[in-house]
Amino acid sequence: MLKKIKQLCSQNNLTISELEKKLNFGNGTIHKWGNAQPSVSKVKSVADYFNVDVNYLIYEDSYIFANKETMNVAKEYEELTDSQKALVRSYILLFKNGQPLQPES
Structure with missing residues (x-):
């Protein structure tokens, strides 16, 4: 600590x-x-x-979020359905790379 x-x-x-x-x-x-x-x-x-x-x-664990806002977003993410989570991941990739995640076959 x-x-x-x-x-x-x-x-x-x-x-x-x-x-x-x-x-x-x-x-x-x-x-x-x-x-x-x-x-x-x-x-x-x-x-x-x-x-x-x-x-x-x-805690020393790296998965513990430092920022309260980030922690709150993570909690909200956990409450999403699998399809909503996939959409969020797609948006993240779009923002980071300019490329959306391709739908799984």
């Missing part, structure tokens, strides 16, 4: 100390998370500050 927080701070031109001040945490609070279990409320505060999902901070 500490590694991801450092990365988010770096991407936002912010030090961990500055983040702690912005979130009204004590000095060194986040650095201690390398060896101690943080409270859920503090982790949520960091996630909310960076607009990321709490799970992104907690």
Whole structure:
């Protein structure tokens, strides 16, 4: 978790100390998370500050989405029918490559 927080701070031109001040945490609070279990409320505060999902901070798995909007889109995608999903994939390919997905035979 500490590694991801450092990365988010770096991407936002912010030090961990500055983040702690912005979130009204004590000095060194986040650095201690390398060896101690943080409270859920503090982790949520960091996630909310960076607009990321709490799970992104907690889990190392690459399939966890950093951005809440991306996560919401993925959830909506999962609720689609197979034919709707195929259409979405076709649109994605069209946007990326200028070529739609060819229908399966």
